Amino acid sequence: MKYKNLSALRFVLSVALTIAGFVSAIIVNAAVPQAAAVKINRYEYFGGTLDFNILYRYAAAGIIILYLGLAVFAYFSEERRVNYVKRAPFRFALGVALALWDILGTKYLLLPQPFFPGPAAILETFLNEPAFVLENTLYSLKLYAAGFTAGVTFGVGTGILIGWFPRVYYWVSPVLKITGVIPAVAWMPFALTLAPTPFTAAVFLMTMCAWFPIASFTAQGVQSTAKVHFEVAKTLGANTAQLVFRVAIPHALPQIFGGISMANGFMFTTLVMSEMMGQPGGLGYYIQLSRVWSAYYKVFAAIIIMAALFSIILYIIGIVQNRALRWQKGLVK
Amino acid sequence: MSDIVLEIAGVNRIYSDDKENVVEALHDISLSVRRGEFLTFIGSSGCGKTTLLRLIAGLDEPQSGKLLLDGKEICGTDTNRGYVVQQGGLFPWLSVRDNIAYGLKVRGLYQKNKADVVKYIGLIGLDGFEKSYPHQISGGMAQRVAIARALINNPEILLLDEPMGALDSFTRADIQDKLLELKGESGATMILVTHDVDEAIYLSDRIVIMTPRPGRINDVLNVAIPHPRHRGGVEFMAMRRDILEKLNLASAQPQPEYTI
Ligand SMILES: Nc1ncnc2c1ncn2[C@@H]1O[C@H](COP(=O)(O)OP(=O)(O)O)[C@@H](O)[C@H]1O
Ligand SMILES: [Mg+2]
Numbered sequence: 001m002k003y004k005n006l007s008a009l010r011f012v013l014s015v016a017l018t019i020a021g022f023v024s025a026i027i028v029n030a031a032v033p034q035a036a037a038v039k040i041n042r043y044e045y046f047g048g049t050l051d052f053n054i055l056y057r058y059a060a061a062g063i064i065i066l067y068l069g070l071a072v073f074a075y076f077s078e079e080r081r082v083n084y085v086k087r088a089p090f091r092f093a094l095g096v097a098l099a100l101w102d103i104l105g106t107k108y109l110l111l112p113q114p115f116f117p118g119p120a121a122i123l124e125t126f127l128n129e130p131a132f133v134l135e136n137t138l139y140s141l142k143l144y145a146a147g148f149t150a151g152v153t154f155g156v157g158t159g160i161l162i163g164w165f166p167r168v169y170y171w172v173s174p175v176l177k178i179t180g181v182i183p184a185v186a187w188m189p190f191a192l193t194l195a196p197t198p199f200t201a202a203v204f205l206m207t208m209c210a211w212f213p214i215a216s217f218t219a220q221g222v223q224s225t226a227k228v229h230f231e232v233a234k235t236l237g238a239n240t241a242q243l244v245f246r247v248a249i250p251h252a253l254p255q256i257f258g259g260i261s262m263a264n265g266f267m268f269t270t271l272v273m274s275e276m277m278g279q280p281g282g283l284g285y286y287i288q289l290s291r292v293w294s295a296y297y298k299v300f301a302a303i304i305i306m307a308a309l310f311s312i313i314l315y316i317i318g319i320v321q322n323r324a325l326r327w328q329k330g331l332v333k
Numbered sequence: 334m335s336d337i338v339l340e341i342a343g344v345n346r347i348y349s350d351d352k353e354n355v356v357e358a359l360h361d362i363s364l365s366v367r368r369g370e371f372l373t374f375i376g377s378s379g380c381g382k383t384t385l386l387r388l389i390a391g392l393d394e395p396q397s398g399k400l401l402l403d404g405k406e407i408c409g410t411d412t413n414r415g416y417v418v419q420q421g422g423l424f425p426w427l428s429v430r431d432n433i434a435y436g437l438k439v440r441g442l443y444q445k446n447k448a449d450v451v452k453y454i455g456l457i458g459l460d461g462f463e464k465s466y467p468h469q470i471s472g473g474m475a476q477r478v479a480i481a482r483a484l485i486n487n488p489e490i491l492l493l494d495e496p497m498g499a500l501d502s503f504t505r506a507d508i509q510d511k512l513l514e515l516k517g518e519s520g521a522t523m524i525l526v527t528h529d530v531d532e533a534i535y536l537s538d539r540i541v542i543m544t545p546r547p548g549r550i551n552d553v554l555n556v557a558i559p560h561p562r563h564r565g566g567v568e569f570m571a572m573r574r575d576i577l578e579k580l581n582l583a584s585a586q587p588q589p590e591y592t593i
Contacts, residue, residue, distance in 0.1 A: 228422045231392050235416040236436040237486060246439060250426040327426045327466045 011081055014088035015071045019064045021095020026060045028099040029053055029120060036109035043127045050127060056120035060098070067091065117297040125301035132286075137305055139281035143199065144271055144313070147206030151267060155210050156256055159218025163252070164244060169219070180212030184266070185273045192278050202274040209270045210263035217259030221252025254328060257321045264317065268310050283309075335404070338489060338522050339366035339389065344398035346384050357547030358384040362398070364541065364550065366490070366522060371513075373525045373537040375576070381548025382526040383419065386492045389524065390416040402489070412436065415483030415521070419494040421475050423467040429478050430454065430463040436486040446485075453481040456515060473504035477511060484519055493525045497532065509535055513560070530576050534569055535562050542579050552579055 030053075034040075042049045074080035098119050104110045105118030125133060161168045162176070184205045195201035225248045233247045249256075275284025283302045290298035346359040358381040366372055374382045387393040388400055391410040400407040402414070423432050434450045437443040443450075454463055457477035459470075467475055476496050483491055493512075497505045509532060516523055527533055533540050534556055542551040554576070558568050 226422075228418055228420065229424060231390075232416070232418060232422040232424075233435070233439070234392070234410045235390055235412075235414065236439060236482070237410075237412040238439040242439045246435075247424070250424070253426065327428075329466075330468065 006078070006081055006085060011071075011075070011085060014085040015068070017088045018067050018071070018084075018091045019095075021092040022060045022064045022067075022098070023095070025095050025098040025102065026057050029057055029060075029102055032103055032107050035107055038106055038109065038121075041124070041127075045127070052120045052124040052127060055123045055127060056102075059123060060095075114294055114296050117300065121297045122300040122304070125298045128298075133301070133305070136281050136283055136286040136302075137309070139279070139285075140271065140275065140283045140306075141309070143202055143206075143275070143279070143282060144267070146199070147203045147210075147267055147271060148264075150203050151207045151210030151263060152214060152260060154207050155214025155259065155263065156218050158211070159215035159256070159259070160222055160244065160249065160252075162215060163219035163222025164248065173216075173219070176212055176215055179208060180216070184209030184270050185277075188274065188277060191274075198274075198279050202271065202279060205274050206267045206270050209266040210260075213262040213266070214256070214259040217255040217262070218252055221255030222248045224255075225251040254325055257325065260317065261321075264314070272306070336368055337365045338368040338403060340399075340401040340404075341365070341385075341389075342399045342401070344385075344388065344395045344400065346381070346388065346393070346395050359388075359395070360547035360549045362548075362550060364553070366524065367538075369520060369522055370538040371516060371523045371525070371536055372539050372541065373527060373533040374541045374543055375527055375530065375533045376543030376548075376551075376580070377528065377545055379548075380543040380545035382543060383494055384548065386416065386494050386524070386526060389490070390414055390492055392416075412440065412486040413489045415486060415488035415491045417476075417479045417483050417491070417493045417496050419498065421479040421496075423475055423479055423482070425467050428464050428466055429459055429470065429474075432467070432478055433482045433485055435482060440486070449485055453485055456518065457481045457511060471504075473500050473508060476500065476508060480508075480512070480515065484515060484521065487519065488521055490522045490524060491519075493523065495526055495528070497527070497529070505529075505532070512536065530573055530580075531564060533576070534558070534572050535564060540576065542576065 040051050040053065042051050044050075071084060074084040102118045102120060105116055106121055107118070158168075158172065158176075162172055163169070187205060187208060188201075191201035191204050192198065195204055229247050229251065230243055233243055238246060271282075272284040272287075275282035276288045279285050283306050287299050287302045290296070290302070341362055341364045344359055344362040345357070348356040348358055362381075362385065374385065376382060384393070388395055389407065391407050391414065407414075424435065427435065430450060431438075433453055434443055434447075437446050437449065454460060457474075457480070459474060459477065462470055462474065467478070470478070480491075480493070480496065496512075497508055500508065512523070513536065523536075525533075525536065537556050540554045540556060542554070543549065544551045554572075556572065558566070558572070562569060
């Protein structure tokens with residue numbers, strides 16, 4: 001496919017294609033008759049009645065408005081226009097997939113129930129118990145923030161010590177390597193019994209799973225600092241602490257971020273697993289609770305929230321990383 | 334203050350590895366460096382030039398002999414000696430500006446002397462490149478930054494290890510002039526290591542010819558040509574012939590790289 005010298009017509013057609021999928025999703029939801037016997041609850045919100053179909057159509061309309069807005073934004077830059085055109089077929093397919101899913105999942109109940117409700121039914125979660133969902137989402141966020149902070153602080157701190165002091169390396173790195181091969185959740189029974197609260201137990205497990213990648217990458221970064229940079233810093237008047245904080249650590253920063261990116265995936269996993277196995281809240285807890293009641297549409301809703309939340313977190317980490325490592329731009333790759 | 338800034342007295346430096354290979358990098362080196370002079374060490378690679386600069390910088394210690402700076406024995410690094418290493422050694426994670434400011438920052442003098450950073454950026458002609466990172470500037474610019482970074486601490490002595498070794502001849506000539514200008518500005522004593530005969534004559538007040546295996550001083554020559562020196566001048570050419578002859582005589586086998 002060629003995208004050079006994109007014509008205005010091509011762009012307009014791509015915008016039409018992008019929204020066409022979601023328009024079809026709305027039309028399908030409104031026009032296809034409800035064939036199977038599905039109970040459609042009505043809820044009172046904002047002084048009106050809502051059911052999941054109406055909410056679903058609002059959501060699809062929201063996506064259409066978002067993509068139209070993006071099209072206006074993309075219009076002013078060649079690069080963004082090309083990207084928009086590239087993504088149009090996929091976004092179209094997304095809308096069509098929603099429409100198909102709607103037909104198979106809700107309208108005709110052709111998918112195994114109750115495991116695969118339609119997309120609209122999933123949204124019922126947000127009509128049914130929005131406050132409870134929010135509460136659990138915030139619990140997960142709080143746990144993530146605490147676990148991430150503890151994991152990164154401990155991992156980077158020990159990594160610097162391991163990288164700087166050969167004695168620490170000698171004594172600690174074997175322990176580090178052993179913990180590296182044990183999945184952190186294996187410690188769960190100990191953590192839950194010994195930690196004062198389930199929350200601190202989960203923070204401990206997240207720290208454990210982040211320790212190996214972050215500490216070993218950090219240590220490697222510190223150890224690989226060129227001797228000449230230490231010597232130059234010394235002749236310029238740097239003391240030992242400054243050799244650590246103004247030479248070794250800035251040099252190790254790319255590796256430190258590499259370790260954090262890697263550990264972050266482990267931390268997501270550990271977070272959800274610990275929530276599913278003994279936290280008084282959180283999205284993992286919510287999934288577990290919904291499963292017990294066979295409310296699989298709520299499980300899907302929790303998974304969608306997780307996907308959104310973790311994507312946003314990764315995005316934020318990416319921004320911080322780009323900012324901290326902007327000196328590398330054009331240096332690597 | 335005495336006329337002699339640095340006294341090197343009977344210095345020996347021997348490297349030995351595990352297999353008991355012994356390299357006599359410096360053998361009985363004695364020399365007095367005058368305050369404010371431009372002194373150049375010239376010699377083939379392996380004759381101990383870098384080793385000697387590292388001893389003066391305080392990054393290494395001799396097995397025997399002494400190095401006295403203003404009468405006091407050198408012990409470790411200090412900001413009264415600036416050192417521009419062979420490859421420049423700029424910190425890739427710092428901008429041009431932050432590289433130059435490094436010495437002031439680690440000594441806690443940055444707030445008071447911010448203006449110096451601006452002054453040096455101007456002196457080395459890098460206005461507009463303050464925010465660039467080392468990999469974004471040319472090799473010649475990077476060397477000028479390395480020199481400015483070492484000079485910002487106002488060292489008594491500036492040590493330069495083949496700072497122009499990897500540069501093309503135009504950039505080289507440019508930096509040579511810049512060095513003389515910076516020397517006038519800062520008044521520092523400059524000790525340069527090079528294997529370029531023209532560069533040595535163009536810049537130096539005195540030239541020390543070194544020979545390898547073991548590394549020792551072969552001869553010390555005064556360069557009495559007034560500045561600005563003309564590379565094609567009669568005295569220049571005569572001096573050059575003299576040094577080339579000494580270098581060829583000095584090394585066991587003639588080294589083609591000096592027959593420029
Ligand atoms: N750290 C070291 N360990 C062992 N031998 C060394 C070391 N540094 C330098 N040498 C040896 O000492 C001699 C002088 O080296 P050097 O001072 O780098 O010479 P130059 O700078 O004149 O090229 C060389 O033979 C070199 O191989
Ligand atoms: Mg050398």
